[in-house]
Amino acid sequence: MMKINVKSQTTSGFTLIEVLVALLIVALGMLGNAMLQLQGMRNSNDAYLRSQISMIASEIADKVRANRECQDEYASTSKFFGNVYTVGTSSGTSVPTCTYTAALGSAGMDNERNCIIALIENSLPPATTVQLVKTEITPDKSGGKSISSKTVKLFNLIINWTDRGGEAHDIKYSFDPGACVNRDACACT
Numbered sequence: 001m002m003k004i005n006v007k008s009q010t011t012s013g014f015t016l017i018e019v020l021v022a023l024l025i026v027a028l029g030m031l032g033n034a035m036l037q038l039q040g041m042r043n044s045n046d047a048y049l050r051s052q053i054s055m056i057a058s059e060i061a062d063k064v065r066a067n068r069e070c071q072d073e074y075a076s077t078s079k080f081f082g083n084v085y086t087v088g089t090s091s092g093t094s095v096p097t098c099t100y101t102a103a104l105g106s107a108g109m110d111n112e113r114n115c116i117i118a119l120i121e122n123s124l125p126p127a128t129t130v131q132l133v134k135t136e137i138t139p140d141k142s143g144g145k146s147i148s149s150k151t152v153k154l155f156n157l158i159i160n161w162t163d164r165g166g167e168a169h170d171i172k173y174s175f176d177p178g179a180c181v182n183r184d185a186c187a188c189t
Helices: 016-066 068-074 105-123
Strands: 129-137 152-162 168-175
Touching (some): 016 068, 016 105, 068 152
Antiparallel strands (some): 129 152, 152 168
């Protein structure tokens, strides 16, 4: 009988299927990393916008507190922010000029409005709405003792915006500007 020598050949390296599976795993990993980066950027932008809104709210509250005699003017529906103000719709094509002065009372109110509009227009995205609402709280005297008989004015700053993902958000910031210095006649003159 004759012997036949059959040599088995072994291949070294990767098959096409192994390479495709490895590429699929790498592609899924890179896609996951890209989605993680995108979500991180979205969250970072949202956090930045929220910090801007917090600083704007503090700035507006400080302006109202500094000009207590005219605090009702800030929430007026005729000239100031008692009505809803929408970012990107300021009169004309440019943002009003703001000049920081020490003028208080009615002499400085137009400039105060311009400063607040400039701050809002330069800091918030278009179509963001801002409104300052004043409510007066009278102490409840029906339950016995009342701490004070003076009506307290509470201001609510309401800011509504839409993030890049199309989700609507709102922040309500409440503050008490304090009573006027001249308690008998709180007049903006």
